[in-house]
Amino acid sequence: MLSKSQARLFFFGGTIVTFVIFIGLSWHSLSVEVPKKTHEENLTEQVIRGKVIWEENNCMGCHSIMGEGAYYAPELTKVVERRGEGYMKAVLMSKTPWSPRGRKMVAYGFSEEKANDLVAFFTWIGNTDLNGFPPKPDYKSTINSK
Amino acid sequence: MRYKSQKLAYWFFALSMLLLTLQIIYGFIMAFAHLGYDGLHAITPFNTARAVHTNLLVVWLLSGFMGAAYYIIPEEAEHEMVSVKLGFVQLISLAVVGVIAIIGYHFNYWEGRKFLEIPRPLDYLVVVNVLTFLGLILATLYKGKKRTTTSLVLTMGLVFAALLYLPGMIWFDNQTMDSFFRWWVVHLWVEGVWELIMGGILAFLLIKITGVDREVIEKWLYVIVGLTFISGVLGTGHHYYYIGTPKYWLIIGGIFSAMEPLAFLGMALFAIAMYRKGEKKHPNKIALSWTLGTAIVSFVGAGLLGLAHTLPQVNMYTHGTLVTAMHGHLAFWGAYGMIVLAIISYTLPNMTGRKLYDSNTGVLAFWLSNIGMLGMTVAFGVAGVAQVYLERKMGLDFGDVQKEIQVHFLILIICATMFTTGIGLFIYEFIRYGLPTDEALESSN
Incomplete structure (x- = not known):
């Protein structure tokens, strides 16, 4: 059965991993794709x-x-x-x-x-x-x- | 109530109830305008009513969360609040900022960005206000004897909520970027850190009401808030489908936001399981109804109705229609409105020393408001789906479609009247309890 410390690890681990991916994708979107798709020029x-x-x-x-x-x-x-x-x-x-x-x-x-x-x-x-x-x-x- | 400073919560709850009342009034103004009766157009045009309605929602919920924190943190940390005086200063400044903003909206003084309409100079006041609040909470936790998981999750939710307000204050020339960061605030609040706050309050209520061992409840709290973040952070992608952002958000947003109901399902199952497991039968049945109610209605409103239009293939058609209003109403009510009413129902007898929780009025308030809100959701849903097919699939003009679906706003108003009656009864009970008193100390748990 899941222990409290495993549950805590699930919370912090999951949050950090998804957050890092989110920041990475956001950076890529905003610096590379959005200027092209919105014709920033x-x-x-x-x-x-x-x-x-x-x-x-x-x-x-x-x-x-x-x-x-x-x-x-x-x-x-x-x-x-x-x-x-x-x-x-x-x-x-x-x-x-x-x-x-x-x-x-x-x-x-x-x-x-x-x-x-x-x-x-x-x-x-x-x-x-x-x-x-x-x-x-x-x-x-x-x-x-x- | 165990600590005198917990009484501070009462005044935040009172402010909350006042703002909720105002929010409902502006809701009616909009519903009547949709029905074709816009007699107030000259003073309160739709965009004013809309900004007031949504901003009051945010502020009454925040006031409720702050009240909840002022009640829960001393009890969990086993220490009086470090300063009640500063708490009152914070309360008054919150009310003042709110009032200035609402009046300003009637005079074209706003920012015109959905949900974040508060003008920039007032934003800074909000920041100062929230910092004061967080300072008080953190200092109390620091000085307290205990740091429980419940209080940590609640505090983490409040700290992140404050931090996430900041990206919404940056100016962008590009509408897409503007919108991109606006969702960092709005989505990551509502489908992220606010759920932490909700989870923290829910855990506290379950510990108190069901008497189930804290370790068990807090373990599941971690699992639920874990699910929230794992699905919710990348789930932000469902706002990035059609605003000038790359296509990979269609896949990422679709997959992760489809998982978002899991957190709410977990919350509902968890609350029900703890209730059944609990041996202690707490006499405050009304608080129990709201506690289980929030867990279940949030799953339906935020979880299932969100899922109903979160897939990109569906959202392509429902994006920017009344379908969003359908989901929005039951989601905010179930997840956040009801949790605030739950903590109020639980704490009022403890702060005032009057045990009025056997009244039929309270039961009636619960059922009328819930059935009323469900009815409103159905009315919005029917109007929204009809709009999607007529406007987006068949290509009828916006105005013609609005005429066709006007009748659903009559049903909306009837259901909203029922909802309002329920809220009216809740507030009647709130007033009947009277003011908090030190005599209530230690008299209950």
Whole structure:
């Protein structure tokens, strides 16, 4: 039967081994892979300003990017591809709450410059390699199709 | 209660209950907004309500953990807390930071990073606060006669929780890196060191309630927290599937996070086995219900419902949908909400000297809150799964899908009302116990 000291060894040993592997993989991910997959060379001043605006207004409190955030408003990873720059800027610069289907967004009324910063941020996000996320809808109708 | 300074715990628990009440109110604001009633949009838009709701959760749980530590450490170390005064200073500063943060969220004063919305200047105050807390706990342990495994595991959990807060304070230009380190805090807290805290509190409760030999309980405590870390540390990988990180995380995160339920299964089996093995029948049945309850519900909520969408093939579709809210609610409730209510239920009679644990109100509080939360979980689950199929598989627009699943939020609100009634009764009992008193010293175990 397992003794208390064996149990302690299991805890400390297991923790240290997995932690070392975790640190190693994290280091590899961040120093080698992430810069490539996120095209770090495209992180311009404008993109970074966009990220600051994204955070200062807690956009993640309603929306998600890379699937992370809240579930009250649309996923925005591919928003540039889906909606285009014109639509996005209209929403961002609107002085009254944008409310498609009645669900309101805070009326930020951003300046054109800030709206452009955010569009740059989303353009950068949209070009990152997220291992296939968000998935493409793959439903094929089997009824009434010939 | 054996030491006067253990009374300090009461005030942390009281703060905990107050913040829990506020958390529930903001939850209702969000549920009604989902249902289409967003009358408070101008004052409390969804993102404010959401930040307040999740941050209050973190703070009421932390306050509960700190209270638990202030009760458990003196008893385990057989030494009074080194300074009760500093403990009160720490309590008040925790409350002040919390209040400033919550008010700030109503005025766009935040950081906008999920769960870590507290603005940077306040982060430093949090650090000072937590250091004070840890200083008090460590100094008491150092001066104490005994260093038990239970107190060491609990303290280790608290120290690592403090250390892991730091990576969340670094600024990154790259969203992926930002997110990468944000999970070091959030995941390694919730699926790592918080489980150490939970395990420590659970072991203490089981030792007290079942009367099973400490050596047996503490041996299994090591096994369980061992399983937690072995699965949980590399299990962080399940947050690194789709955020711009390499593909090997799909395999590593998938395998190790699929093992995470083992720790919770171990915890549930362990609690039940100790209960059956125990010869001592402690009269505080309510504390026993919460203790066994937390072990079982955490296995279902954190373990099984986590497993339900942790595999990369599934998570590709459920990532960023209401399925996450489904898992989140029962996981936090089962693992951390209930353990705090368990330690409160056990300690209140000891600190106040009033043995009110035979009341039906307490039993009703347990069942209403649990059934209510299960109902909420099902409502989130149904809404989430429908969302996954309509939006991610069929490609319907986000807004159209939200209209389709709106009705589930009505069910959510009904269940949340039941949950709130249960919590209301728990708090009613809390108040009925009255204030802690030195007269309760040595009167119970």
